Structure formats: C-alpha cells, structure tokens
Amino acid sequence: MINKVILVGHLGKDPEVKYLDKDRAVANFSIATNDRYTDKNGNRVDTTEWHNIEMWDGLAKVAEKYLKKGSLIYVEGKLKTEEWEKDGIKRYTTRIRVNSMNMLDKAAGESNQNNVASSPTPTAVKQIEEQNEAAIHSIMDNADDDLPF
Numbered sequence: 384m385i386n387k388v389i390l391v392g393h394l395g396k397d398p399e400v401k402y403l404d405k406d407r408a409v410a411n412f413s414i415a416t417n418d419r420y421t422d423k424n425g426n427r428v429d430t431t432e433w434h435n436i437e438m439w440d441g442l443a444k445v446a447e448k449y450l451k452k453g454s455l456i457y458v459e460g461k462l463k464t465e466e467w468e469k470d471g472i473k474r475y476t477t478r479i480r481v482n483s484m485n486m487l488d489k490a491a492g493e494s495n496q497n498n499v500a501s502s503p504t505p506t507a508v509k510q511i512e513e514q515n516e517a518a519i520h521s522i523m524d525n526a527d528d529d530l531p532f
Contacts, residue, residue, distance in 0.1 A: 386461040388479050390434055391487070392416040394454045398438075400447040410443035411478075412436050414456065435478035437463070442484055449486060459483040 392414035400410045418430045436458065438446050450456065460481035467474055 387459065388462055389457075389459050390414060390416055390479065391455070391457045392434065394450055394452050394456065395433060396452050398443075398446040398450050400443055408440055408443035408447070410436075410438040410446040412446070412450070414458070435476065436460075436481060437478045438481045438484070442481060445484070455487040457485040457487055 395413040395415055398410040398412040400408055402408050413433050413435055416432050416434065418432065420428055420430075422428050458479065458481045460479045460483070462477055463480040464475055464477045
C-alpha cells in the first residue's frame with residue numbers, strides 16, 4: 384500500500400509549535416498550492432488549495448526556527464485522517480504528516496548567484512512531478528492483483 388504526498392507551497396501562517404512530554408515537539412501550519420488551467424470558455428482560472436501540515440520532533444524544531452508565513456517549502460509525507468465526535472456528530476480532519484522537508488527560499492543575506500538551486504523553476508517542479516508519476520505507475524504495474532479485499 385502507498386500513502387505518499389508531495390507538495391511545494393507557501394506557508395499561510397507561522398508554524399504553531401507545542402512541546403509535549405520528554406521534549407517532543409509538534410508543529411502545525413498550513414501551506415497553499417496553486418493550480419492554473421483554462422476553462423471551456425478559454426479563460427485562465429487560478430485556484431488555491433490549502434493543506435494542513437504536521438511535523439514532529441526534529442522537523443518541528445526546524446520549522447519553529449526557520450519557517451515563517453510566506454516561506455516556500457517542499458514536503459513529503461503521508462495523509463493522516465483523525466476522527467472525533469462532538470455533540471453526537473462525527474467529525475474528521477485530514478492533514479499531511481511530514482517526514483521530509485526542503486526549504487526553498489533563498490537564505491537571508493545570500494545573493495541569487497550563490498543560491499541558484501534554492502528556488503525551483505517551473506521546469507524543475509514539473510520534472511519532480513513527472514518522476515513521481517512514473518514511480519507510481521511503475522509500482523502499480525508491478526503490484527499483485529490478489530488484493531485482500
């Protein structure tokens with residue numbers, strides 16, 4: 384089974400970091416991804432999707448120290464859905480539990496010449512998306528058809 388999410392987006396707010404037992408940290412924030420397409424009338428349409436992000440321990444501490452509203456990041460993780468009941472009504476929330484992150488913003492004080500690879504070009508993002516799509520197809524082509532359900 385595969386549960387993998389890859390996103391490149393901007394933080395919508397500063398990370399909220401909480402410290403739990405034994406110096407465990409959890410950071411929560413949202414990132415925005417954008418999609419652009421042309422509708423049937425030929426008009427360009429821009430849409431924004433917001434994703435709830437959760438980071439633990441070392442990643443949470445890095446987020447607390449270096450990330451802020453507007454930061455551009457690349458994250459990999461998995462979908463995690465939580466369920467609870469309030470006033471007899473079941474409620475759900477889905478977030479991305481991150482296990483890998485790259486900060487894509489230029490470091491403070493560095494010039495663009497010294498940090499060319501820090502900001503992804505549209506071509507680089509497209510290449511990442513194509514590589515991930517190819518990997519998913521490869522995995523799915525090699526999967527057994529004997530599913531347990």
